[in-house]
Amino acid sequence: MNKCRFIFVLIIIIAISLTIQAQRTELSPFNKIEVGSDIDVQLILDKTGGIEWSLKNIEADKIITQVENNTLKLRTKPGIYKDAEIKAMVYYTDLQSINSKSRATIWSEEELYVNKIRFIINNGGECRLIIHADTITASVTEGSIITLKGETKFLDVKVGTGATFSGYDLDTEEAVVLANSAGKAKIAVNKYLKATATSKGFIGYIGEPEKVDKEATLGGEILQTVNDEE
Numbered sequence: 348m349n350k351c352r353f354i355f356v357l358i359i360i361i362a363i364s365l366t367i368q369a370q371r372t373e374l375s376p377f378n379k380i381e382v383g384s385d386i387d388v389q390l391i392l393d394k395t396g397g398i399e400w401s402l403k404n405i406e407a408d409k410i411i412t413q414v415e416n417n418t419l420k421l422r423t424k425p426g427i428y429k430d431a432e433i434k435a436m437v438y439y440t441d442l443q444s445i446n447s448k449s450r451a452t453i454w455s456e457e458e459l460y461v462n463k464i465r466f467i468i469n470n471g472g473e474c475r476l477i478i479h480a481d482t483i484t485a486s487v488t489e490g491s492i493i494t495l496k497g498e499t500k501f502l503d504v505k506v507g508t509g510a511t512f513s514g515y516d517l518d519t520e521e522a523v524v525l526a527n528s529a530g531k532a533k534i535a536v537n538k539y540l541k542a543t544a545t546s547k548g549f550i551g552y553i554g555e556p557e558k559v560d561k562e563a564t565l566g567g568e569i570l571q572t573v574n575d576e577e
Contacts, residue, residue, distance in 0.1 A: 354450070357523070360414050361575075362526065370399065370433050371398070371438070372397060372398050372399070372412075372415055373395060373396070373397045374396040374397055374398055374419065374501060374529065375396070375414040376414075376417065376440070377396055377414050377416075377417050377418060377419040378415070378417050378439075378440075378441045378442060378443045378444070378530055379418040379419065379442070379443055379444035379446070380418070380419045380421075380439070380442065380444070380445055380453070381418055381419070381420045381421070381446040381448075382420075382422070382446065382448070382451040382453055382493045383421070383423075383447075383448045383449035383451050383470075383472075384421075384422040384423040384433070384449055384450075385431075385450040385451060385500070386421050386422070386423075386433045386435060386451045386453070387432075387434045387435070387451070387452045387454075388421065388434075388436075388437050388451065388452065388453045389434070389437065389454060389455060389456070390437055390439060390442070390453065390454070390455040390476075391436055391437065391438050391439070391455070391457065392438075392439060392440070392457055392543050393438035393439065394440065394441055394442065395438065395440065396437075396438055397437075397438040398405075398419075398421075398435055398436065398438065399435065399436040399438075400405070400433075400434070400435050401432075401433075401434040401435070401436075401569070402432070402433055402434075402475045402485075403431065403432035403433075403510065404412070404428070404429070404430045404432060405423070405428045405431035405432075405433060407505065409423055409424050409426065409428065410422075410423055411423065417532045418444075419437065421437075421451075422449075422544045426486060440467055441461075442464060442499040442503050443461070443463065443464055443465065444464065444465045444466075444467070445464065445465070445466050445467070445468075445474060446466075446467040446468075446472075446473075447467075447472030447473060447474050447491070448467075448469050448472045448491075449470050450470075450471040450472065450473075451472050451473070452472070452473045452474070452475075453472075453473070453474045453475075453476075454474070454475040454476065455475075455476055455477075457477075457481070458477040458478070458497065459477065459478045460479045461478065461479075461480045462480065462481050462482070463480065463481060463482040463483075463484075464478070464482075464483055464484070465474055465483075465484045465485070465510045466483070466485040466486070466493055467485075467486050468482070468485070468486070468488075468491040468492070468493045469486070469487070469488045469489045469491050469510075469512070470488075470490075470491065470493050471489060471490050471491055472490075472491045473491065473492050473493070474493045474495075475493075475494045475496075476495055476496070476497075477495075477496045477497045477560065478495055478499070478517075479497050479498055479499075480497075480498075480500075481487075481499065481500050481501065482499065482500065482501045482502075482503075483499045483501070483502050483503070483517075484503045484504075485502075485503070485504045485506075485512060486504075486506075486507070487504070487505070487506045487507075487510040487511065487512050487530070488506070488507050488508045489508050489509070489510060490508065490509045490512065491510045491511075492510065492511045493511070493512055493513065493539045494514075495512075495513070495516075496514075496516040497511045497516075497517055497518070498515055498517065498519070499517060499518075500519075500520045500521065501519075501520065501521050501522070502517070502522040502523070502534065502536075503516070503522075503523045503526045504522070504523070504524045504525070504529075504532050505523070505524075505535070506526050506530035506531065506548070507525075507527045507528040507529075507530040507548065508528045508529070508530060509528070509529050509530065509534045510530050510531070511530070511531045512530075512531070512532040512534070513531075513534075514532070514533055514534045514535065515533050515535050515551075515553055515574040516535070516574070517534065517535060518535055518537070519536045519537070520536070520537060520538045520539075521536070521538050521539040521540075522534050522536045522539070522540050522541070522542075523541045524540070524541070524543070524545045524550050524552075525543045525548075525561060526542075526543070526545075526548030526549055526550045526567065527545045527548040527567070528546050528547070528548065529546070529547045529549075530549070531548070531549045531550075531551075532548075532550045532551070533550075533551045533552075534550070534551075534552050534553075535552065535553045535574075536552055536553075536554050537554045537555065537556055537557075538556055538557050538558070539556055539557065539559075540552060540556045540558070540559045540560070541560045541561075542559070542560070542561040542569045543560070543561070543562050543563075543567075544561075544562075544563045544564075544567030544568055544569050545547055545563070545564045545565045545566075545567040546566065546567065547565070547566040547567065547568075548567045548568075549567070549568045549569075549570075550568070550569045551569075551570050551571075552569075552570075552571055552572065553571070553573060553574055558577050
């Protein structure tokens with residue numbers, strides 16, 4: 348009986364040690380975020396910047412949290428972390444740039460309201476947001492995926508190397524789009540579109556823009572289509 352109790356207690360201790368739920372930590376001011384190392388980040392608007400970690404199968408001292416030049420950088424130290432689950436709730440006051448890389452994911456249950464924002468999504472990174480902005484700039488490469496919903500006055504997108512920009516639910520007034528190296532861009536535009544597709548890049552657009560300038564070369568394709576993502 349005592350042996351059974353000991354084993355039960357040991358299992359509980361191990362389970363607790365493998366799952367770490369940290370308290371919120373306040374951060375220095377930042378307006379940019381850079382996330383890597385397969386970290387899952389939920390963005391939450393707040394009056395002050397902070398972070399709250401949820402870790403499984405990885406020790407807290409293996410995580411790097413750094414604010415440098417107004418940029419919050421989140422990543423793991425070099426190493427192999429088998430079966431690790433790394434999640435963070437990031438509290439922000441303002442965002443001007445979002446960088447997701449190395450299979451990291453950035454998302455929010457809230458809608459973001461900004462004047463101007465830049466997205467850099469590469470090396471298998473992912474981003475999913477509902478956003479309202481005057482200007483959005485996005486660079487998506489290396490098999491990464493960004494999905495944006497909401498609205499913007501001006502959109503500048505470059506997508507390549509098998510990556511995808513999914514924006515059929517992002518109402519856009521004017522857009523400049525470049526797709527190359529099998530990259531895919533899907534947009535909704537109603538006033539002006541400048542589209543360039545090359546090296547098997549694909550640009551699909553919905554809406555009836557007043558003016559369209561388009562150029563497709565080396566197997567690139569530009570099509571007016573319908574929203575197939577509902």
